[in-house]
Amino acid sequence: xxxxxxxxxxxxxxxxxxxxxxxxxxxxxxxxxxxxxxxxxxxxxxxxxxxxxxxxxxxxxxxxxxxxxxxxxxxxxxxxxxxxxxxxxxxxxxxxxxxxxxxxxxxxxxxxxxxxxxxxxxxxxxxxxxxxxxxxxxxxxxxxxxxxxxxxxxxxxxxxxxxxxxxxxxxxxxxxxxxxxxxx
Amino acid sequence: xxxxxxxxxxxxxxxxxxxxxxxxxxxxxxxxxxxxxxxxxxxxxxxxxxxxxxxxxxxxxxxxxxxxxxxxxxxxxxxxxxxxxxxxxxxxxxxxxxxxxxxxxxxxxxxxxxxxxxxxxxxxxxxxxxxxxxxxxxxxxxxxxxxxxxxxxxxxxxxxxxxxxxxxxxxxxxxxxxxxxxx
Numbered sequence: 001x002x003x004x005x006x007x008x009x010x011x012x013x014x015x016x017x018x019x020x021x022x023x024x025x026x027x028x029x030x031x032x033x034x035x036x037x038x039x040x041x042x043x044x045x046x047x048x049x050x051x052x053x054x055x056x057x058x059x060x061x062x063x064x065x066x067x068x069x070x071x072x073x074x075x076x077x078x079x080x081x082x083x084x085x086x087x088x089x090x091x092x093x094x095x096x097x098x099x100x101x102x103x104x105x106x107x108x109x110x111x112x113x114x115x116x117x118x119x120x121x122x123x124x125x126x127x128x129x130x131x132x133x134x135x136x137x138x139x140x141x142x143x144x145x146x147x148x149x150x151x152x153x154x155x156x157x158x159x160x161x162x163x164x165x166x167x168x169x170x171x172x173x174x175x176x177x178x179x180x181x182x183x184x
Numbered sequence: 185x186x187x188x189x190x191x192x193x194x195x196x197x198x199x200x201x202x203x204x205x206x207x208x209x210x211x212x213x214x215x216x217x218x219x220x221x222x223x224x225x226x227x228x229x230x231x232x233x234x235x236x237x238x239x240x241x242x243x244x245x246x247x248x249x250x251x252x253x254x255x256x257x258x259x260x261x262x263x264x265x266x267x268x269x270x271x272x273x274x275x276x277x278x279x280x281x282x283x284x285x286x287x288x289x290x291x292x293x294x295x296x297x298x299x300x301x302x303x304x305x306x307x308x309x310x311x312x313x314x315x316x317x318x319x320x321x322x323x324x325x326x327x328x329x330x331x332x333x334x335x336x337x338x339x340x341x342x343x344x345x346x347x348x349x350x351x352x353x354x355x356x357x358x359x360x361x362x363x364x365x366x367x
Contacts (some may be wrong), residue, residue, distance in 0.1 A: 156330030164356035
């Protein structure tokens with residue numbers, strides 16, 4: 001998840017023009033996401049992905065990252081949280097529309113020790129935080145204060161302790177903060 | 185010219201809460217070094233009154249080196265306290281001010297000396313809105329507190345920073361060092 005220093009994942013109208021991504025970050029992120037074969041999305045982010053990635057690798061201007069990520073996207077098992085979508089007719093895509101806790105826990109068990117990454121998707125993240133279903137936060141802190149926008153952390157009722165696993169400083173000024181939730 | 189540096193702790197969800205962080209030996213050492221290299225530190229009343237706790241360790245040292253070192257450092261550093269209600273600071277190295285902070289900071293910057301640190305959320309916000317902070321040293325603690333006073337509150341414009349450095353502490357706290365880019 002890309003966040004601003006003041007904790008927003010997007011501007012008030014969903015703007016992400018401030019997010020700094022470059023080859024260095026793509027390559028670094030790619031290493032971890034290629035290890036897993038399940039990707040979790042909220043509906044809005046999924047629809048954005050669906051509009052872009054299936055064909056992104058075929059464009060004449062496609063970069064190395066576009067081609068690789070496009071391949072990964074078509075191959076990965078996609079799980080989408082949505083109350084309105086149906087999974088009929090979708091390839092390699094499953095919809096979770098109810099019993100979020102139960103379905104996510106099933107998914108976690110079926111994947112064994114593999115991490116399930118939730119991409120972007122602030123609304124889905126908020127639902128999962130509420131249900132205590134997030135085991136870690138992999139954040140890319142952008143060197144910017146937005147002042148307003150969609151916050152990542154909302155409605156946290158009880159204090160959540162975290163453990164910082166790794167951190168990395170990128171040349172663009174982005175800092176990776178990789179945490180797991182400390183359940184003790 | 186000496187810099188104005190905002191140095192403060194916040195939780196990962198952006199709140200400044202004195203009790204939320206992990207105040208271990210390493211954090212105290214970090215802030216002791218910071219104070220030893222500072223020319224002056226500016227506080228609002230609330231943070232200042234929290235800091236007055238350290239006066240008790242000057243009289244009665246705790247025996248814990250990191251705490252006693254920090255107490256000595258904060259005792260030594262000149263302090264300015266911005267308050268309209270305090271009558272006196274009850275600390276020789278602290279003086280009261282009821283002047284507008286932006287005016288006083290501009291004057292301080294003209295004087296020679298080591299950097300000017302700002303250690304209170306309210307003062308940082310005021311100085312940010314006057315574009316008077318030259319560097320941020322934000323120590324992010326590995327906790328989601330869920331409530332409190334947000335550090336970056338009522339900031340109207342986007343501010344773009346340059347990341348200068350990071351320093352990770354054993355507790356999982358991380359200090360991010362930024363300079364605002366002036367546009």
